[in-house]
Amino acid sequence: MKFAKEITRLRRIEGQARGVICMMEDERSCVDILQQISAIEAALRATRTKVLAIHAQESIAAIIESGDEEAQRMKLAELSDLFGKFNR
Known part of the structure; x- marks a missing residue:
């Protein structure tokens, strides 16, 4: 499962939140x-x-495999927006 470590981390966070309560x-x-x-x-x-x-990682692998230059540009723009939005 690709999110196994993140699920574990979120369960730990859930416990921390209950502890704060x-x-x-x-x-x-x-x-x-x-x-x-x-x-x-x-x-x-x-x-x-x-x-x-x-x-x-998944997006980059998919656009490289696709060979579609327009799709590559669009996906890279999307990734750039996501990094800007979520890495503040």
């Missing part, structure tokens, strides 16, 4: 809660980057 219910320190939220955000960014890389 418990921290809030227990009225833990805001600093501790913010640190955990920051860790969740970093894990989500890493997951997004990996999924984008998988998409790029």
Whole structure:
């Protein structure tokens, strides 16, 4: 399965999110809660980057195999837009 590692990572993130909820219910320190939220955000960014890389690899392989220059230009433009949109 191509997303096996990402699914595992997302399940870990899900557990972290539940942990933050418990921290809030227990009225833990805001600093501790913010640190955990920051860790969740970093894990989500890493997951997004990996999924984008998988998409790029698959797309590039497909357009190379197609030999269609117009499709290649369109797919490369799409990938460029995706990297710009999601790697901020």
